[in-house]
Amino acid sequence: MTSPRKKFVYAACTFIVVGLAIVVALVETQETALTIAFFAWIMGGAFLLTRIRCPNCDVPIVYQGKLGSISIYAGFARKKCQNCGEDLTEG
Numbered sequence: 001m002t003s004p005r006k007k008f009v010y011a012a013c014t015f016i017v018v019g020l021a022i023v024v025a026l027v028e029t030q031e032t033a034l035t036i037a038f039f040a041w042i043m044g045g046a047f048l049l050t051r052i053r054c055p056n057c058d059v060p061i062v063y064q065g066k067l068g069s070i071s072i073y074a075g076f077a078r079k080k081c082q083n084c085g086e087d088l089t090e091g
Helices: 004-029 032-049
Strands: 063-067 070-073
Touching: 004 032
Parallel strands: none
Antiparallel strands: 063 070
């Protein structure tokens, strides 16, 4: 089974490559539909990357803590779970 950290890296790389392809097509054609597709891709990617969770405590691996009552998420995955300390590099 693939570790949560590797899942995150594979998913993030896929989103970056496809996002760059959309940007290149957008620059070439300047279509409004591609602009909408690009922003939808970015929002969908951010949503899906938060769905990769720690196998021990089920907290997203991009979770960084709270600032008051607001949950903070980052664009990188930790090697250990912020919540329970589980090693996320092993799977």
